[in-house]
Amino acid sequence: MNRLDSSAQGVYLITVTPFTDSGALDLASTDRMVDFCLEKGVTGLTVxxxxxEATKLTAEESRTFVKQVLARVNGKVPVVVGASAPGFAAMKELTDSVMDLGASGVMVAPPPSVRTDDQILSYFQMVDETLGAKVPWVLQDxxxxxxxxxxxxxxxxILKNSPTCVMLKHEDWPGLAKLSAIRAASDKGEVKRVSILTGNGGGLFLPEELTRGADGAMTGFAYPEMMVDVVAAHARGDRERAHDLFDAYLPLARYEQQAGVGLAVRKQLxxxxxxxxxxxVRKPGPKLSDKDLADIALLVRRQDKRLRELA
Structure with a gap:
């Protein structure tokens, strides 16, 4: 098993959940999606x-989907599973199940019910106690x-109090100052260094976040090769190339990040x-119009043209 740890870097693509036209899990498409992501060079997957659409799945469907992904990945890259749940019993049940199947770790976000700093800290102390000492987990912000x-x-x-929290999924917006502050604290030795993977607006600030100290991206986009190539260019010190590549994909990435319809756009692509x-897309969910589809086709054509120019 590729157990998640604080050295994680690169691109962990957040996958969609494929369905058939009737709304059933599409496991054949799941296999193709995994193969596609691996071919594009992702470092890991997050499901x-x-x-x-995790909240639209039954508990049994969640386990079936994770099992299919893990079987297809076959240990080639780490797989992180979202385990956020309204109650800790459900979180524990899902975590134990997916870790037994071979997941590398789980991701947990705070519930809307916690508001004050003390409530947040108390909640994640209970997360630590619930998951146990052997499960590495990702703090989703x-x-x-x-x-x-x-x-x-x-x-x-939270990082100081949680020895098994090995990664921050940084998604605050605007969040560059927060990212800089957290990385500066670890650089000074004030807190352990954890992996920071960003997902801000589907990667809409990826080059800047890498410059601020992010280790890569954990987000979704129908063109994962964009994030893979941008992270690689930045890692070898070619920031201009990283920005040029990012700029070529930006119009489509922006279109995919529209509130409400973004998932439908990503699945269409x-x-x-x-x-x-x-x-x-399972209900409640949007359906794209003919005008939406025309927008997407135009953006893809322009993106292809720009990428040919860059090549």
């Missing part, structure tokens, strides 16, 4: 995230979806690329 604001100082206190058979 059952917010954009993975995504206030846009959770409505929970965690300051840099609170995150640093995956279908257009032959990765999944159906772009079906």
């Amino acid at each position: 059952l995230g917010i954009m993975g 995504h206030p846009v979806s959770t409505t929970v604001q965690m300051s840099a100082s609170v995150i640093l206190r 995956f279908q257009d690329r032959g990765v999944i058979t159906s772009a079906f």
Whole structure:
């Protein structure tokens, strides 16, 4: 098993959950999606995230999907599973199940019910106790979806108190100053150094976040090769190339990040690329119009043109 640890870096792509046109799990498309991601060079995969429609799956469907992904990955890259749940019993049950199947770790976000700093700290102390000493976990900071604001100082206190928290999924927006503060604290030895993977707006600030000290990205985009190539260019010191590549994909990445319809756009692009058979989004979910599809086609054509120019 590729057990998650604080040295993690690169691109952990947050996957969609493929369905058939009737809404059933599509395990054949799941296999193609895993193969596609590996071919594009991702460092890891994250499943059952917010954009993975985790809340629309039954407990049995969640386990079936994770088992399929892990079997197809076959140890080639680490797989992180979203384990956020309203109660700790459900979190523990899912965590134990996926870790037994071979997951590398789990990801936990705070519930909307915690508001004060003390409540947040108490909650993640209970997360530590629930998951146990052998399960590495990712702290997900995504206030846009959770409505929970965690300051840099609170995150640093969580990291100090949680020996098995090995990664921060940084998704606050704006969040560059917070990222800088957390990385500066670890550089000074004030807190252990953990991996920081960003997901800010689907990677809309990826070059700047890498410059601020992020170790890579953990987010979704129908063109994972963008993140892979940008992270690689930045790692070898070619920041201009990293920005040029990022700029070429930015219009489509921005379009995919529209609130409400973003998942439908991403699934449509995956279908257009032959990765999944159906772009079906479970209810409640949006359906794209003919005008939406025309927008996507235009953006893809312009993106292809720009990439040819860069090559």
